[in-house]
Amino acid sequence: MLQSYRRLFALPHLKSLLFWSLTARLHIGGMPIAVTFLVAGWTGSYALAGLVSGGLTVGTALGGPVRGRLADRRPADRLLVASAAVYGAGLAVLALLPGSLWWLAVPLSVVTGVFLPPASQIARSLWPRVTSGPARQTMYAAEATLQELLFIIGPLLAAAVVGAAGGRAGVAVLTAVSCIGAVGFAWALRRAGYTVPPPPAAPAPGRVRRSLLADRGVLAVLAMCLLLVAGLGGVDLVMVAWSRELGSPGYAGLLMAVYAAGSLVGGLVAGGMSGPPRLVRRAFATAVGMLPLIVLLPPVAHVPSPWLVAPVLFVAGLAIAPTLAAVTERLGDLAPAHRRGEAFGWLTTANTAGISVAAPMTGWLIDAGGVATGIAGTAGFALAAACLSPLVAATRPAGSAPATDGPPPAEPTGPAGSARPPDAP
Structure with missing residues (x-):
């Protein structure tokens, strides 16, 4: 690894x-x-x-x-x-x-x-x-893992x-x-x-520039990310609500840190694996990992200490960073090289929309049936994302294989062999 x-x-x-x-x-x-x-x-x-x-x-x-x-x-x-x-x-x-x-x-x-x-x-x-190749998979896994640290x-x-x-x-x-x-x-x-x-690719004869949202593969990735982030964001809200019920709001940050720690470990391990990432398996592992929490939280169960749930949270987090890395890499493959920035801009919008959907929906479920109902709703979002993953995994860029552009050619060097960026004045 x-x-x-x-x-x-x-x-x-x-x-x-x-x-x-x-x-x-x-x-x-x-x-x-x-x-x-x-x-x-x-x-x-x-x-x-x-x-x-x-x-x-x-x-x-x-x-x-x-x-x-x-x-x-x-x-x-x-x-x-x-x-x-x-x-x-x-x-x-x-x-x-x-x-x-x-x-x-x-x-x-x-x-x-x-x-x-x-x-x-x-x-x-x-x-x-x-x-x-494999270095790209490791790169996306490393970024997804380190981004957990940022949060x-x-x-x-x-x-x-x-x-x-x-x-x-x-x-x-x-x-x-x-x-x-x-x-x-x-x-x-x-x-x-x-x-x-990168310079834009020459358009095919008679083909007009389309919105990226008209691409079925890109749209499937964005929909999957929206649902996945809605599920992950809902877990944080559930932990806050449960901690308040326990009368110790400080537990929320600690429990979320355990969840993030599981994601960190999973991302590090996934980044060291060889072979292409298995998006479908990772997505379903993320959704299934949330299910045991339903029977461990009130009103279904009343555990004597929230730390008894911490190991389950850690295990549930293991697939998060690997899934996010795989789906992000998939979007980079599907989008044309000269429009990747736009594609990842839409990803930002989809993630933000997912968080916006999760907050009121999860809050309503908690009010209606308790924190166990809230976690069931978040698991439902994650399961819906997993159900889209086979479509995402199967889609290929129109008319081509996934992008494999590697490092740029060696650049001309200046005096004493010092590298000179091609756009330097």
Whole structure:
């Protein structure tokens, strides 16, 4: 298993590209916490705080395909820096806004969310250019695994800063992290020579450019991701509700960390496996892993300690990162090389929609029948995603095999053999 990672990280510039692409996304998991505390401090209302935090989410979803298309057509380093400047300025205004003008935070958050630096779209579009074959599978598994860490570290960072210095400081620190990460990723791309997007393929005679949503395979991937993320997001809400019923809200974070730890271990193991990923098996394993929780949670059962459920949560999480890695890699194969940014932009929108669907639906199920009913609903979402996986796995790009573009040819060297990016002035 370690040999696969050694080969992967021996590729030139890969460690720098991966590190900075993840740093540019580190703030995403913590920003809702910081914004919630900021707005709740102004208004005393968590509903209004959720409205502002939701505005960022809506803006991110609306801008996903647009940012992706720009990433397919514009130099990536310039796009990252420009979007970071606008995104950072919007969040800075939000952090400095007087509490009496809280209502301005709603439209401001929507507009700011549209300009989220497209680090994830650019990175996921880049991996098929940097890697091929088994190395590509390891790359997507490593990214999915490390992204689980982001959703642990980001909220912890936000909570620590908010607890020490308040909501304004929390938003300010996460804004700085997002801008530094985006600029660092732009620098890494320029240093590696990957700032220019691949040229568009010549269209077939008489064929017009279609929306990616008209492609059955791409649409199936997006639908599967929406349902899968809805199921995964619902589990977090169930853990919060159960912890509140127990009278110990702190259990929620610990239980979710156990779930994420299972995903981390599963992703690391999957990244070291040889052979193509078996998407159908992974998707059904993710759904089936949730089922034992139904009979372990109230009102079906009342375990004496939530730690008795922790091993089940760990096992249930094992298939998450491998499934996310496989479906992300599948989308990269299905989308044309010159439109991958747009495809991953739509993936951002689908994931955001999944979270938006999960919250009210799971909450309604918990209110109606308890946390066991809520987990049954999340398992239903995951099972529906798994039922789509055979269609996703069987679909091939129209008229071709999956994309296998590997690393770019060797670039000309300057004096003393120093590499010179092809777009350097």
